[in-house]
Amino acid sequence: MTDSSKPDDDAEDEALPELCDLCGAVVSGSTEWYALVPDSSSIHAVDARFDGKRLVVGCVKEHLAELIKQYKRRPFVDAELWAGKIARALQKYEGRISEEDLAAETGLAPNQIEAAATWQNIEVLRWREQFGKDGPDPSP
Template identity: 40%
Template sequence: MTAEDRAWAADFEPCDICDLCGEVVGDDDLLGALVPDSSAVYGTDPALDGKRVLTACTVDHLAVLVEQYRARPFVAEELWAAKVRRAVAEVAPPVPLSLLAKLSGISEQEALRGIYWHNARAREWRARYGGADRACRGD
């Protein structure tokens, strides 16, 4: 970061936005919760995988957000698929399942179930919206 960048950043108070309404909230007033979410994976901290950080401007908004995530099913295969996807991005193919599992921090069985889950979602998407070739061509 340059001196100019630091000077520019110093003019701003740390803040975030409410995940429900989008209101900008200063750090001193920001409320947060950590909820289970099988779609949440993090490139910088895999220990947080499967957990979503929620931010809110009021207790009522935080309660609504927590309830929304409580109602959402936690699908382990979704989490494993995301872990595999992150690992695949780090190595050149072909990647043996044993290495993929090791890089993902999950078992070979979990990696395989994650792959199957991902492929099933991809087939559902193609059935609903058309093949990948059509989408890529812009037809």
């Protein structure tokens, strides 16, 4: 008898299908279109070279063009990018990092770290104003 609550080993090895970032359609090897777009909210888990860049996929060339157009309209906010770099460093060091080490780890100058903290604080206040202290209501 097998435990139906455990995923099948073969299923774990199968890659999940790629979805179009615009319409959600499944894309196949013959219909995928990719682009790297600027996005200050995109922070790579470990490699800072990929910070501020997002890989998007379209199921057809027209959907990719629309995605590129949408990201061109989105403002690139340096302080948002810097806040993400700081968050990654804080997570890596479990919140225990000196100001000097934080600057070295992120490559940010003290004024950039201050601007990132200010941006983050403003975003928290904006979030609370919009959704309340506990965040959005998950119920429909």
